[in-house]
Amino acid sequence: MNSANIIQCLSELFDVDLDLNRPEISQNELITAQRLAETIKSLINCNQFDFEDQVTLDLTNDSHDNESEDDYHGDSSSDADDEWDNKENVKEHYQLKSYSIDFMKEVVDFADEKDASGKRRRSWKTVQHRYRSIPNQGYICRFRKYLTQQGTKRQKTQNVDEIVYKKFLNAREQYLPIHDIDIQRWSLQAAKEMQLNDFQASEYWLRSFKNRHGICSRKITNIVTKREISNFDDIKKSEEEFLKKFHQLSKKYLSKEILNTDQVGIEKELHSTRTLSFQGEKKTLGSVASKNATTHSYTIQPTINLDGQLVGPMYLCLQEPKGRMGDIVKRNLFEPKNVVITCSSSGKLTSSLVKYWRDKILVPSIGKKALLLSDSWSGQNDDNIYNELKSIGKAVHRIQIPPKTTSDIQPLDKYFNRQMKNLAKRLYNRVALDELNVNLYERNNIIKLVSLIHSQLSAPVFKDMILYSWYARGYLKSDPSPFKNVNDVCFSHSTTYQACQIDKCHESAFITCSWCTKLLCFQHFFIEYHFHE
Structure with missing residues (x-):
């Protein structure tokens, strides 16, 4: 050349x-x-030429687009650079696709910081040394633009998620019902406010939102009033005060002397509320032998102690039209050893029937003293019911579980009562599914069913399950888990296809006895009354 x-x-x-x-x-x-x-x-x-081309993404034409290294005050040898020489001050590497709003704000604030003369304190090299994940200084301009527009589309979508979740939490704290359409409506409102115009609250987004936050459809099991919600703090305080009182009093009693009793209403014909059926069917029906039996109930009253045992017989109050049994009914009544039977016109207990429970079940089952926990039902609130026992040398100190707290701090309500109902439902379902000629809502069959439930749940294998009912409510400090419940002991999947083990019976097994562990068909368990004392 x-x-x-x-x-x-x-x-x-x-x-x-x-x-x-x-x-x-x-x-x-x-x-x-x-x-x-x-x-x-x-x-x-030279004999060879190397050409380098640097491409930046989405640079804007605003006043910051043409920034050069000279726009930042100082150079690489300045004190501003020296302050970042320590490796401990180097920020963690951020992947290109995961810049957060907070990170962008931090970078922009760091780069734009000015000295006393109004000039930027730091050079581009200083900024890049501090935030090494930024490829070039054009990204600072891009960050400014994103922040001005309230973040990228991804960030806006995340903000929509946060806003909707806060609304969800607020609604559930007030125990309000929420459905999918409410989640979608909230998300569209939030997206509109953030100018995220192309956002669609699709089924995929909804499903992802619910999975992220562990949200699913649940059956409402308890109803509370707005007044109860507003008094939630007072209710919580009463729970704490009751537990504190219990722990003070319980020091004077042995674990077997601390009791909890509760009345449980059971429909004369229990039926399952779920079933396997076909997809897409408009109505999923279930059948019962008597609709009347599904709306009328009887009451059972179990008692457990802090030693993990069922105490005394089961108390059973049957529903009789006139509130009493005739002579013929009494002569033909099935009377097992572990059930004390009474009746009322409603099938529910009255104050006089509470005294009958006291005399026939409580007194014979305790020693000289007992600490009794029971709920605030008015029929048992009279102190004289238990003060009268002093005349026979029995000291029963009853402490009342505060109103509106039984579902939270009553041991029987925590776990045990559901296990009783589970066992009863298994019996009802087997009769219905196999079309057995047995009417479980008849008087003697109800008594037999209650007796067998009490017998099975009295087995030592369920001790830890009963202790868990106390532990879960704050009465015990040590967790008895793991323990076995009714499904684990009596209805294990491993015995589903096995045969009955009584008298060479070849019928399929219905239940595993919690006492003798034998597999029993329905005939040998219920009809022939497989009872253990």
Whole structure:
């Protein structure tokens, strides 16, 4: 290459006529010419050219677009650089697709910080040394734009998620019902406010939202009033005070002397509320032998102690039209050892029937003293019911579980009562499914069913399950888990296809006895009354 030709080409490119006689060349012009000459010489003498092209993403044309390193005050040798030399101050690497709003704000604030003269304190090299995940300084402009527009689409979507979840939490704290359409409506409102115009609350988004936050459809098991919600703090305080009182009093009693009793209403014909059926069917029906039996109930009253045992017989109050049994009924009544039977017109207990329970079940089952926990039902709130026992040398100290707290701190309500109902439902379902000629809502069959339930749940294998009812409500400090419940002991999947083990019976097994562990068909368990004392 000829340098004269290059100079001639430059003159043509800049449209300048070369005047070799031009006087007075300035110092700056001379320096520029010298640097240009060095560049031209290096090009003439080299044999290979490397061309580098740097591409940045989505640079804007605002006032910050043309920022250069000179726009930042200082250079790489300044004190501003030195303060970041320590490796402990280097931020963690952020992947390109995971810049958070907080990170963007931090970078922009760090880069834009000014000194006393109003100039930026830090050079681009300082910023890049601090935040090494930023490829080039154009990203600072991009971060400013994102922050101005309330974040990227991804960030806006995350904000929608947070807003909707806060609304969900607020609604559930007030125990309000929420459905899928409410979640979608809230998300669309939030997206509109954030100008996320292309957001759609699709089924996929809804499903993902519910999975992220562990949300699913649940059956409402208890109803509370708004007044109860507003008094929630008072209710919680009464729970804490009751537990504190219990722990103070319980020091004076043995674990077997601390009792909990509760009345449980059971429909004369229990039926399952769920079933396997076909997808897409408009109605899923279930059948019962008597609709009347599903709306009328009887009451059972179990008692457990803090030692993990069922105490005394089961108390059973049957529903009789006139509130009493006739002589013929009494003569034909099935009377097992572990059930004390009474009746009322409603099938529910009255104050006089509470005294009957006291005399027939409580007194024979305790020693000289007992600490009794029972709920706030008015029929048992009379202190004289238990003060009268002093005349026979029995000291029963009853402490009343505060109103509106039984579902939270009554041991029997925690776990045991559901296990009783589970066992009863198994019997009802087997009769219905196999079309057995047995009416479980008849008087003697109800008594037999209650007796067998009490017998099975009295087995030592359920001790830890009963203890868990106390532990889960705060009465015990040590967790008895793991324990076995009714499904584990009596209806294990491993015995589903096995045969009855009584008298060479080849019928399929219905239940595993919690006492003798024998597999029993329905005939040998219920009809022939497989009872253990």
